[in-house]
Amino acid sequence: MTDAEIFAKLKQAVIDQDEDAVLATVDEALADGVDAKAIIDQGLLPGLNVIGEQFECEDIFLPELMQAALAFQSAMTVLEPMIKESGAEGPKRGKVVLGTVKGDLHSIGKNILKLLYETSGFEVWDLGIDVDLFQFVDKAKEVDADIIAMSALLTTTLVGQKDVIEALRDQGTRDRYKVLIGGGATTQEWADSIGADGWAASAYEAVTLSATLVA
Amino acid sequence: MIDLIEVFERAESGPLTSETDYYMKRYVPKLSELLARHGVKWDKQTIINTDDELTDAVFEAAVDLIAEAGAYCPETNRVMQFTRDEIVTACAQCPKEATFGEGRERKTMYGRRPDTTDDRPWVHVGGGIYTTDEQVYMDTVEKMASFDIVDSVSVPSILHLRGKDARVRSPQEILVACKTVRLAREGIRRSGRAGLPIINGISAASQPASMFAASYPDFGLRPSDGFLVDFLSEMVVGYEALQKVAFYNSISANIGSTSTPLFGGYAGGAEGIAVQATAYMIMGTLVFRGTYHYNAPLHSKLHLSSTKPLIWAIAMSNAAVGRNMGYPMVNLPYLGGGSGTKQYHYEMACYMLAVVTSGGNVFSGHPAMAVQADSLVPDDHKFHAEIGLAAARLTRAEAEPLAQKLFPLFGDKLKDPDKGLTFQEVYDMKSKRIANADYQKAMDESRSELADMGLAVPVS
Numbered sequence: 176m177t178d179a180e181i182f183a184k185l186k187q188a189v190i191d192q193d194e195d196a197v198l199a200t201v202d203e204a205l206a207d208g209v210d211a212k213a214i215i216d217q218g219l220l221p222g223l224n225v226i227g228e229q230f231e232c233e234d235i236f237l238p239e240l241m242q243a244a245l246a247f248q249s250a251m252t253v254l255e256p257m258i259k260e261s262g263a264e265g266p267k268r269g270k271v272v273l274g275t276v277k278g279d280l281h282s283i284g285k286n287i288l289k290l291l292y293e294t295s296g297f298e299v300w301d302l303g304i305d306v307d308l309f310q311f312v313d314k315a316k317e318v319d320a321d322i323i324a325m326s327a328l329l330t331t332t333l334v335g336q337k338d339v340i341e342a343l344r345d346q347g348t349r350d351r352y353k354v355l356i357g358g359g360a361t362t363q364e365w366a367d368s369i370g371a372d373g374w375a376a377s378a379y380e381a382v383t384l385s386a387t388l389v390a
Numbered sequence: 391m392i393d394l395i396e397v398f399e400r401a402e403s404g405p406l407t408s409e410t411d412y413y414m415k416r417y418v419p420k421l422s423e424l425l426a427r428h429g430v431k432w433d434k435q436t437i438i439n440t441d442d443e444l445t446d447a448v449f450e451a452a453v454d455l456i457a458e459a460g461a462y463c464p465e466t467n468r469v470m471q472f473t474r475d476e477i478v479t480a481c482a483q484c485p486k487e488a489t490f491g492e493g494r495e496r497k498t499m500y501g502r503r504p505d506t507t508d509d510r511p512w513v514h515v516g517g518g519i520y521t522t523d524e525q526v527y528m529d530t531v532e533k534m535a536s537f538d539i540v541d542s543v544s545v546p547s548i549l550h551l552r553g554k555d556a557r558v559r560s561p562q563e564i565l566v567a568c569k570t571v572r573l574a575r576e577g578i579r580r581s582g583r584a585g586l587p588i589i590n591g592i593s594a595a596s597q598p599a600s601m602f603a604a605s606y607p608d609f610g611l612r613p614s615d616g617f618l619v620d621f622l623s624e625m626v627v628g629y630e631a632l633q634k635v636a637f638y639n640s641i642s643a644n645i646g647s648t649s650t651p652l653f654g655g656y657a658g659g660a661e662g663i664a665v666q667a668t669a670y671m672i673m674g675t676l677v678f679r680g681t682y683h684y685n686a687p688l689h690s691k692l693h694l695s696s697t698k699p700l701i702w703a704i705a706m707s708n709a710a711v712g713r714n715m716g717y718p719m720v721n722l723p724y725l726g727g728g729s730g731t732k733q734y735h736y737e738m739a740c741y742m743l744a745v746v747t748s749g750g751n752v753f754s755g756h757p758a759m760a761v762q763a764d765s766l767v768p769d770d771h772k773f774h775a776e777i778g779l780a781a782a783r784l785t786r787a788e789a790e791p792l793a794q795k796l797f798p799l800f801g802d803k804l805k806d807p808d809k810g811l812t813f814q815e816v817y818d819m820k821s822k823r824i825a826n827a828d829y830q831k832a833m834d835e836s837r838s839e840l841a842d843m844g845l846a847v848p849v850s
Contacts, residue, residue, distance in 0.1 A: 278558035
């Protein structure tokens with residue numbers, strides 16, 4: 176099998192959300208001497224791109240997205256140590272710290288965003304729901320994040336997004352990060368008013384915007 | 391039915407698991423398996439299902455989902471498990487009617503069966519839309535309550551205090567929740583129907599403390615109103631919800647079990663939403679001890695409920711519960727078009743045709759994508775209630791061709807809906823009469839077009 180055929184097979188296995196086929200093809204590729212980074216860049220990530228597009232078009236939904244992400248993560252547990260060992264750089268497009276702001280217990284939108292980030296090649300630290308503002312600030316500093324992404328579904332929790340930006344300003348670190356906001360209660364006007372770098376109406380838009388911001 | 395404390399104890403005794411594992415190892419694969427096991431499939435064309443074999447398959451799948459996946463309690467990280475017998479018993483013993491209100495406004499909402507054409511469904515209007523001004527708030531509530539056909543209202547929310555919005559869990563939130571209730575009851579009193587029930591208690595309260603505080607009788611709410619208790623995420627039963635259940639059961643209040651399954655979320659598409667929405671209504675009686683259900687499935691990206699697969703799923707869940715339980719329910723329609731637009735009226739008509747013929751009671755629409763502050767326009771809600779009552783004269787088979795005619799009038803506009811009007815833009819602020827000729831024209835034309843299609847909507 177040529178490298179191109181292996182990459183096509185890997186891509187299709189990801190699109191099919193078939194974890195067993197992904198792992199078997201990764202093994203096959205490694206046995207054929209294909210470079211671990213190439214397996215990710217030319218096989219797995221193109222498959223995940225298709226998954227992201229299918230999700231955006233409602234051809235598939237969150238369960239399928241999760242299955243594809245699991246297949247990808249399983250492959251990465253095999254490939255990442257090899258990449259580290261070789262001294263090559265990982266395929267990550269950027270580091271994201273994300274969570275739902277203080278007082279807000281809604282998780283689905285944030286979880287979808289996390290999966291889309293991961294399947295788009297971002298490295299993600301998910302702080303969960305009801306996140307204290309300084310958790311965002313401290314984690315972003317700790318991991319040297321590129322992006323802080325905050326979700327708020329309720330009108331009464333919106334202020335949590337503003338507080339994080341204010342805290343970053345107070346600490347003199349606002350310019351180190353791109354701050355994205357989203358969630359049911361948010362609007363572009365709100366993002367502008369609190370000085371966020373971007374607002375997205377959907378998780379897919381957020382990832383697309385993030386890719387632009389860190390390019 | 392198993393007793394309430396036993397229900398609470400299930401949150402402390404089931405298997406330990408993380409939320410991620412609950413979804414990945416239990417919920418998602420189980421739901422997928424159940425859709426296949428019970429042959430639940432949407433043909434991507436039908437809006438109002440008339441196949442009762444399929445309807446009953448959805449109900450069976452919902453029972454199995456609860457029995458085989460269980461619910462998840464995030465505070466204890468445990469799966470709440472219920473046997474099939476416990477679930478079936480809860481379905482059989484669920485309330486078949488719920489009585490609300492006081493004095494001559496005291497009335498009973500019934501669980502309806504699909505294709506019932508000789509009853510008069512419960513008429514509920516309103517929504518929790520944000521309101522900027524206390525006068526507008528009271529005028530809105532007063533006007534909604536003054537419509538004779540209305541049996542209960544959902545009141546808007548008013549979140550500000552001294553010019554600032556209250557932050558969630560702050561002491562100010564408790565004050566605005568109390569203020570909301572006081573203003574709502576005063577608006578209802580001014581309509582001359584003091585006993586009319588509010589069944590979206592409590593719109594400005596995000597936490598149990600605010601709900602309990604605003605339930606203090608002097609503020610104007612009573613056990614004969616209705617108090618909403620909701621699921622946080624698919625099959626997630628949080629302690630805050632159970633705290634509300636504990637309190638409102640203790641004062642013998644009406645509880646509205648409330649669910650918002652997300653289209654595109656863990657339940658997936660139309661088929662998964664139909665099963666999940668049905669499962670929520672069963673859980674509403676089994677876990678939340680609801681006397682009625684607020685069924686509010688929502689699109690995860692568009693934040694509305696008037697897409698074709700969603701209307702099919704919502705109607706299906708109504709029919710499944712209507713045929714197999716008889717639990718009283720209303721459906722909260724989130725619509726794309728803004729208040730007063732023809733798009734909004736078309737969406738509402740399509741939605742009403744689907745849910746009312748399938749066993750739901752009447753609940754007027756709620757602009758979602760084009761929502762703005764003060765956009766709860768009472769005459770929209772009266773018109774939509776009239777549409778619901780007209781739909782109640784039809785069977786599902788009679789309603790389906792009408793729904794198919796209506797859907798193309800708004801389906802392509804859902805991603806970029808027509809913007810609407812606010813209360814202040816529609817009414818003369820002194821007389822509270824409609825002062826916007828374009829608003830009245832859009833409504834009159836919509837009524838006429840519906841009649842031409844075969845759905846005569848008499849003015850009440």
